[in-house]
């Protein structure tokens with residue numbers, strides 16, 4: 001396999017991803033889930049501290065406890081939720097970035113597996129920590145939903161052009 005083919009595969013997965021908020025009841029196969037978690041496990045982290053822990057939530061009763069946020073109601077119907085937790089003691093400065101990178105690796109792998117995902121930032125941290133038994137020295141950075149999409153294909157969303165968001169050698173905007 002040539003390098004360019006590998007690059008295309010990744011870019012396709014990144015391009016094909018859209019936030020999925022409607023899920024079928026179909027279970028997520030364990031092998032696909034393991035590859036999604038593996039993509040997170042091997043993510044880069046500052047000083048290779050890997051200051052993360054991921055709680056995979058399948059239990060419907062526990063999932064319901066995660067739906068307190070205004071934009072998180074659909075977690076009740078989604079077969080898998082992954083809560084990304086960061087070790088605030090181990091890496092006070094970078095745990096948020098590190099957990100975020102790992103979660104986004106999982107999103108990309110899930111897309112390649114044909115699974116839908118959605119980032120969830122709409123939650124009360126204390127509520128989620130209580131529901132999942134997250135210890136005091138960990139924060140809940142974000143959650144992901146994971147499952148088979150039941151959404152109809154959507155049109156493209158507006159995204160900024162490369163020219164709008166990049167400059168060369170020196171920051172130059174507008």
Ligand SMILES: Cc1cc2nc3c(=O)[nH]c(=O)nc-3n(C[C@H](O)[C@H](O)[C@H](O)COP(=O)(O)O)c2cc1C
Pocket residue numbers: 017018019020021069071072118119120121122123142157
């Ligand atoms: C950090 C973060 C938090 C988000 N939180 C939520 C959320 O709580 N509920 C939700 O429905 N979507 C949430 N989203 C999804 C965004 O609304 C979505 O990514 C954005 O509108 C772009 O659409 P797309 O993902 O389909 O490309 C979140 C996305 C990010 C990156």
